[in-house]
Structures are given as C-alpha cells and as structure tokens.
Amino acid sequence: MRAIFLTDNGSLRPQATFNLRRVAEKLSKMCGEPVQAASLLHANKIPAEQLGGEPAITLGPAATRAAEQGASEIVVVPFFFGPSRALTDYLPQRMGELQARFPHVAVKVAKPLVDERGAVDLRLAQLLADNVRERMASGEPPKVVLVDHGSPIPEVTAVRNRLAGQLSVLLANETACVCAASMERREGEAYRFNEPLLQHLLADASFHRGEVVLAMLFLSPGRHAGEGGDIASICAAATQAHPALRVVPTRLVGEHDGITAILASRLEAVDSGEVLLMLPALGAKSGEKQ
Secondary structure (H helix, E strand, O other): OEEEEEEOOOOOOHHHHHHHHHHHHHHHHHHOOOEEEOEOOOHHHOOHHHHOOOOOOEHHHHHHHHHHOOOOEEEEEEOOOOOOHHHHHHHHHHHHHHHHHOOOOEEEEOOOOOOOOOOOOOHHHHHHHHHHHHHOOOOOOOEEEEEEOOOOOHHHHHHHHHHHHHHHHHOOOOOOEEEEEEOOOOOOHHHHHHOOEHHHHHHOHHHOOEEEEEEEOOOOOOOOOOOOOHHHHHHHHHHHHOOOEEEEEOOOHHHOOOHHHHHHHHHHHHOOOOOOEEEOOOOOOOOOOO
C-alpha cells in the first residue's frame, strides 16, 4: 500500500493551505488515487477554526500516521518549482527519521514542476502566458515581468530564468519585453544571481510609465504574494513614485487549473523510476522474512 502526499513548503496563511488542499483534491481525481495535502512546515500552526475546522498537518506526522496504518511506500509530489533545499536537504532528513522507525517503508519523491534535466516542457510557461493574457489591456503592448520570491540556490533561480525565456517566446508578438526579477535576495555577492530585484527593475527609467503585467511565479497566496503582501507593497511604492506607471499582477500560477496536469505527469513518472529522490526500504516489516 502506498500513501501519496502533495507537499509545499508551508505557510502561516490559511489561503495557502486551502489552495494546497484544492490542488490535492483535483490531483486525486485525475490520478484515481487518494492524495493528501501536507506541508513540510508551518501550516500546523494555523488555528483549525481558520481552516474550516480541519487542522492542517505537516508531512512528518502525516507520513508517520500512514506508516502506522500499513503503508509500505510514501510518495511525495512536490508543489515546488525547482529543487530547493527544502526538498534536497530537509525532506531527506525528515524521511530518514521516518525510516528509522519504519525500516520497511520506502520513500519516493517526484520531480518538481520544472525538470531542468528533462525534455523541453512548455506547459508551465503556457499557464503563465494564459495568466498574462487575462490581464493585458487593449492598446500598447505591455512590459511583462516574471517575478518569483528569490532563492539562495542558483538552480532554483535558473528555473525562473528558463521560464522567462519560454514566456518571452510565447508572448513575442504581444508584449514589449519579458524580464525576470526576484522579490528579494540575501545580502552578499554570492547571491547576486537573483538580480534584478523587482523594486530595482521598476525604478529603472524604462519602467516609469506604461503598463507592466507582473507574471506571478508563486504557487499559493501567502505573506509575499497574498493580498497586502510584500509584492503588493513593492508595486504600490513604485506607482506612487511614478504615477504614469501601472502595475497589474496576474493570478498566481499555482491557482491555474492546468497545474494539476503537470503534477499528475510527475506522479505518473514515479512508477517508471523518474524521481528527484528515492530512499529504498531499509528492512522487512516486523514479522516478515528478510
């Protein structure tokens, strides 16, 4: 028996958990197997009354409960764009602790939404293009900025840059330009690969007037991309400084219904061995022959 979990990093905002649950339910219907929503961190601190009375559970306790109920395989489908440290460092450590208690349980982690080493896949860029087109006004072609949170991992920023290139091709005849930007970055030269920051890009003279469509490379609402969040504050400051500038954010890419098909393909690929991480069972279940 296997247990499947759709897993994000986690947020203290209820809207993020609601979105994770929504996508997990759609993924379950699409693949024909139960899929549980379980964040890596944070979500379990949200009061249950803010989540419709159903408390959020993090992956560690959720996987432990599945093992106690007889699961011999844990499959994690990452609700992540790329191979963040949450997936490559924290998750293996947490699942290693699970296997120390339940050595008969194997753990498989599907690849994230963008597989840099896989075949060319335009699906996520096409969802972003859909979101941009929804917000484009008639008239002069807008500038488009693909914005993500910013990451200390070059491989994650490379995912953003790859998507920006794909989006530029898809929107070539509809926009003035497509640029990539980060919401924030860590201090120091070692993290300069995140540049330009959104606030710096919007301060450039070429962005002082006209329409900018902000393609939101975020999966769920939270304190950064949610209502009244950091992105909104950056945009408000830019338009206050430059009244001729109009910044129009798209919906989050993780709120597009098409995201489920990409996740389903990542889950399907697990059965053929295409995984980000595999932790084989360490031993037989108690009472079984080795």
